[in-house]
Amino acid sequence: MNDTVVVRGLTKTFYDEGRGEVHAVQGIDFECRAGEVFGLLGANGAGKTTTLRMLSTVLAPTAGTATILGRDVATDAIGVRSRMGFYSASTALYPRLTARETIEFFARINQYPADKVRERVEFLIERFGIAKYADARVDKLSSGMKQKVSIARTVAHDPPVLIFDEPSVGLDVLNALEMHEVVREFRQQGKTIIFSTHIMSEAEKLCDRIAIIHGGRILACDTLDRLREATATRYLEDIFVHYVRGRG
Amino acid sequence: MFNWKDVRVLYVRELRSALRERNIVVNSILLPIFLYPLLLWLVYTGISFVGGQTEGFASRVMLVGMPAEHRLLEQELEATENLQIRSAADPAADIREGTLDALVEFLPPKAGPPPLAGDFSTKITFDDSKDRSRMAKERVADRIRRYRDHVLGERAAELGIAPEALQEFWVTSKNVATGRQMGQFILGLMLPMFLIIMLSVGCMFPAIDATAGEREKSTWETLMTTATARGNIVLAKYLYVATMSSVAGLLNITAMVLSMKAVLAPLTGRSMTDMTFRIPLTALPLIGLVTVLLALFIAGGMMILASFARTFKEGQSMVSPFYIATFLPVMFLQIPGIEFTPVLALIPIVNVVMVFREAVAGVYHWPLIAITIAVEAACVALALRLATAILRYEDFMLGTYGGNFGRFMKQRVFRR
Numbered sequence A: 001m002n003d004t005v006v007v008r009g010l011t012k013t014f015y016d017e018g019r020g021e022v023h024a025v026q027g028i029d030f031e032c033r034a035g036e037v038f039g040l041l042g043a044n045g046a047g048k049t050t051t052l053r054m055l056s057t058v059l060a061p062t063a064g065t066a067t068i069l070g071r072d073v074a075t076d077a078i079g080v081r082s083r084m085g086f087y088s089a090s091t092a093l094y095p096r097l098t099a100r101e102t103i104e105f106f107a108r109i110n111q112y113p114a115d116k117v118r119e120r121v122e123f124l125i126e127r128f129g130i131a132k133y134a135d136a137r138v139d140k141l142s143s144g145m146k147q148k149v150s151i152a153r154t155v156a157h158d159p160p161v162l163i164f165d166e167p168s169v170g171l172d173v174l175n176a177l178e179m180h181e182v183v184r185e186f187r188q189q190g191k192t193i194i195f196s197t198h199i200m201s202e203a204e205k206l207c208d209r210i211a212i213i214h215g216g217r218i219l220a221c222d223t224l225d226r227l228r229e230a231t232a233t234r235y236l237e238d239i240f241v242h243y244v245r246g247r248g
Numbered sequence B: 001m002f003n004w005k006d007v008r009v010l011y012v013r014e015l016r017s018a019l020r021e022r023n024i025v026v027n028s029i030l031l032p033i034f035l036y037p038l039l040l041w042l043v044y045t046g047i048s049f050v051g052g053q054t055e056g057f058a059s060r061v062m063l064v065g066m067p068a069e070h071r072l073l074e075q076e077l078e079a080t081e082n083l084q085i086r087s088a089a090d091p092a093a094d095i096r097e098g099t100l101d102a103l104v105e106f107l108p109p110k111a112g113p114p115p116l117a118g119d120f121s122t123k124i125t126f127d128d129s130k131d132r133s134r135m136a137k138e139r140v141a142d143r144i145r146r147y148r149d150h151v152l153g154e155r156a157a158e159l160g161i162a163p164e165a166l167q168e169f170w171v172t173s174k175n176v177a178t179g180r181q182m183g184q185f186i187l188g189l190m191l192p193m194f195l196i197i198m199l200s201v202g203c204m205f206p207a208i209d210a211t212a213g214e215r216e217k218s219t220w221e222t223l224m225t226t227a228t229a230r231g232n233i234v235l236a237k238y239l240y241v242a243t244m245s246s247v248a249g250l251l252n253i254t255a256m257v258l259s260m261k262a263v264l265a266p267l268t269g270r271s272m273t274d275m276t277f278r279i280p281l282t283a284l285p286l287i288g289l290v291t292v293l294l295a296l297f298i299a300g301g302m303m304i305l306a307s308f309a310r311t312f313k314e315g316q317s318m319v320s321p322f323y324i325a326t327f328l329p330v331m332f333l334q335i336p337g338i339e340f341t342p343v344l345a346l347i348p349i350v351n352v353v354m355v356f357r358e359a360v361a362g363v364y365h366w367p368l369i370a371i372t373i374a375v376e377a378a379c380v381a382l383a384l385r386l387a388t389a390i391l392r393y394e395d396f397m398l399g400t401y402g403g404n405f406g407r408f409m410k411q412r413v414f415r416r
Helices: A048-055 A077-082 A099-109 A114-127 A143-154 A173-188 A200-206 A224-231 A236-247 B004-018 B022-056 B068-079 B091-097 B131-159 B179-210 B212-216 B220-224 B230-268 B281-306 B312-325 B329-333 B350-360 B366-390 B394-398 B405-414
Strands: A003-016 A020-033 A037-041 A063-068 A084-088 A161-165 A192-197 A209-214 A217-222 B059-064 B083-085 B102-107 B121-126
Touching: A003 A048, A003 A192, A020 A048, A020 A063, A020 A192, A020 A209, A020 A217, A037 A048, A037 A173, A037 A200, A048 A063, A048 A084, A048 A161, A048 A192, A077 A084, A084 A143, A099 A114, A099 A143, A099 B004, A114 A143, A143 A173, A173 A192, A173 A200, A192 A200, A200 A236, A209 A224, A209 A236, A217 A224, A217 A236, A224 A236, B004 B022, B004 B179, B004 B230, B022 B131, B022 B179, B022 B230, B059 B068, B059 B131, B068 B083, B068 B131, B083 B131, B091 B102, B091 B121, B102 B131, B121 B131, B179 B212, B179 B230, B179 B281, B179 B312, B179 B329, B179 B350, B212 B220, B212 B312, B220 B230, B220 B394, B230 B281, B230 B366, B281 B312, B281 B350, B281 B366, B329 B350, B350 B366
Parallel strands: A037 A192, A037 A209, A084 A161, A161 A192, B059 B083, B059 B102
Antiparallel strands: A003 A020, A003 A063, A209 A217, B102 B121
């Protein structure tokens, strides 16, 4: 078994003053493997972000378990976070740090060996082509440059598991394509990637397996080919509609 | 409990960001150095300017009923450079209108033993609401007083006695305080006041920037997914805010001590060489310690309040009441003869102000100082514990909680 991420019966219930009890995630199960891009496909409010926040230990599960490389998100949060990189639209960069300082800070605070931090920072600067503006403050960078720095800080400590929560939101076509390239590269390096999106074409292109999530439940989870077989449809959009409407 | 390596990394990050933010540099570094010395200098210059302008005016006075025996006084008044002798049909109305500054009436003495020839009493009519009129009254009264002393001296000489013997009693005063003591008194009165203001000003922007600012810039969640304990994050932020506050306070004390002699001495009516604005060297460690303790206390309060805000503006409005509340203890300083007691040593901020005030004068009540340090340290520990406990609430951590600190405590702590 090379499952790096194992989720069992994961549940999250909020109390909201206006809506009362909100069952954001209702007992989901899935597992991800090394060298795999696992897609969480769902509409807005389906429970994707809540699930990923539980995996990244920002939120504590109400019930169920989730482990990353054997570390439980509920009992070993720091162990989980040191083995995981989390990227989302809501994880911005510090505007007053330079690109170099940003990568160095995240490498150090995420427990990358202190004697190798400098080397790692230079490697990432080179890899993401940010040498020209490595010493410029982040708030002076274009959105494309910021995206590169943001990915570099996500992998600053070389984590084996990466979580990308709707990473293409707000990106133009070229930057989105570059993001896809990076994700593929990480997959080739053997990292486990959990990729949430509501963009069907993105999931189709990138994900090895796709979990369709709706109303806090996973309605289907398989490879794209098997989902096609099971629903007798070709396009992911139709597959998605099949499951979501079928449930309704 | 804390991972100090992580705390250091986080702390350096906070500090590095802060020193590149103009508002923080201005409020925590430049303002403490320049604001109060500059303000005091402006006030002094303003007072000097107004005083100089008033001095430059000639006072228009009208003399009525000058006794013939005292023609010399009349001549002296006429010869005085900044006095103009005028006449008027309705002097009271002219004084009200500002065309005359004072009316000086020489009246016969009131009932009593038979007077000497030419004895008189003086009535000066003036308008206290007008600077020129008040100045005219002072100038005339001063000339007449000096003339009287001269006449009394002459009469005493004729009688072969000392001038003092002509008066039933005599009032003299002598200030036994040395220039150094006067300087320490003024420092003890003013420095704690400016210190509290500066600690709060120096704390406010960093406290909001480190909490609400992170939410506003969407870096909060980035930080929460780093592989370090939340306690380390809270501690690093807290130390950073307290550092900025302490720096502001200590810079302000230094700037005030260095500039106070030149700025304040003239205002006290003493010459600059008379006054010594020096803090005893032995007091410096204690002053440094209580300044840092006070900075830690204020930083704790401000950070907790600001952490409920989702934007910088919200943070400012949440912190403002605490900011104002920190100034209230300054009122204690205005109570005449206030003594440092065990009860005062138990009140945060007030206790530090009192320790500071006494230390400046070279007075050390060690038991009270120990109580002060213990109380402030307890407050600091409480603030840290509270901040870490609040961070466990997910809606607070994600910035989705919509209330302030008071509402949070009511809903989550007291209701329970």
